[in-house]
Amino acid sequence: MSAPSSPLLANKSFAAPSVFQPENLLREARRQKGLPEGSVPAICLLDPDGDIVRRLKAEGRSRVSEVWACYHTELHVFDLHGTSIGVVGCVVGAPFAVLVAEQLFASGCEFLVSITSAGQIAPLGPTPYFVMIAKSLRDEGTSHHYAAPADFAAADPALLARIGPYLAGLLEPIHEGATWTTDAPYRETVDAIEARKGEGIAAVEMEAAALYAFATARARPVLCFAHVTNQMAQAEGDFEKGEADGTSDALALLASVVRGWSETSRGVPR
Numbered sequence: 001m002s003a004p005s006s007p008l009l010a011n012k013s014f015a016a017p018s019v020f021q022p023e024n025l026l027r028e029a030r031r032q033k034g035l036p037e038g039s040v041p042a043i044c045l046l047d048p049d050g051d052i053v054r055r056l057k058a059e060g061r062s063r064v065s066e067v068w069a070c071y072h073t074e075l076h077v078f079d080l081h082g083t084s085i086g087v088v089g090c091v092v093g094a095p096f097a098v099l100v101a102e103q104l105f106a107s108g109c110e111f112l113v114s115i116t117s118a119g120q121i122a123p124l125g126p127t128p129y130f131v132m133i134a135k136s137l138r139d140e141g142t143s144h145h146y147a148a149p150a151d152f153a154a155a156d157p158a159l160l161a162r163i164g165p166y167l168a169g170l171l172e173p174i175h176e177g178a179t180w181t182t183d184a185p186y187r188e189t190v191d192a193i194e195a196r197k198g199e200g201i202a203a204v205e206m207e208a209a210a211l212y213a214f215a216t217a218r219a220r221p222v223l224c225f226a227h228v229t230n231q232m233a234q235a236e237g238d239f240e241k242g243e244a245d246g247t248s249d250a251l252a253l254l255a256s257v258v259r260g261w262s263e264t265s266r267g268v269p270r
Helices: 022-033 051-058 094-106 157-167 190-198 208-218 243-265
Strands: 043-047 062-064 076-080 083-089 111-120 129-139 152-154 174-182 203-205 222-230
Touching (some): 022 094, 043 051, 043 094, 051 062, 051 076, 051 083, 051 243, 076 243, 083 243, 094 111, 094 208, 111 208, 129 157, 129 203, 129 208, 152 208, 157 174, 157 222, 174 208, 208 222, 222 243
Parallel strands (some): 043 083, 043 111, 111 222, 129 174, 174 203
Antiparallel strands (some): 062 076, 076 083, 111 203, 129 222
16 A cells, blocks of 8 residues: 655756745735835844734834735834834744745845744653744644755754853753744644654744744745743643733843844844
8 A cells, every 4th residue: 555645845946936925915005905015124123922012012113014014904103212123923844934034035034033822741840931943843734835845944053153142141941952843723632732842842832943943944034933831721820921821921032132133233242
């Protein structure tokens, strides 16, 4: 009997251009909505939980971009220690995250950061803490449209080395490690979790593998962080993210990442 096949792995030509390009979609959205031409900030953030966007809006610290032509989302712009940052909230899951990432880079983004909450797999300490994701297991569909089959999608090692030194001294611990990207959080079985523990995987989330496969295929700088805040609600009182739903620590992390990107771009010695 032949092995079962999947259309997910069939008819893929990874070097071939796509017929449907984000620039064309944005052109039509801009025409239909009557939006002006313009660029998003050079540094943008994906905020899958939406906590950062909600806090910025509640505090009156952000404005909605007038040039972001996405059909599905709003892009909020805010100042972070003198740097303009674009942020899109509630971008949950691999397909949505990569769709928005494609459109951000087509709109002027030069560096994309993602900070998402994640479930603990192999403990690295008491929660909450952050994992700077070096690689992520490709247990989702989107990455397989950007890269040939492989177990993991990895961050650019040069980008990890560039940003890592700027993360020392933050109040919440930062670890570098591997995650598991899933499309189906309610199918995280005991067997699957134990297998991932055996592989040394620190956390489970829903976007990183696809974002890294996209980043490699498109030669775009993308860096993903998992905010390990829970043990998949196996005990009452789980999902405690910290002060202001974890946004204080997440914004402090983002500020360090932005500083690292900006200073190394200018050749400032560390």
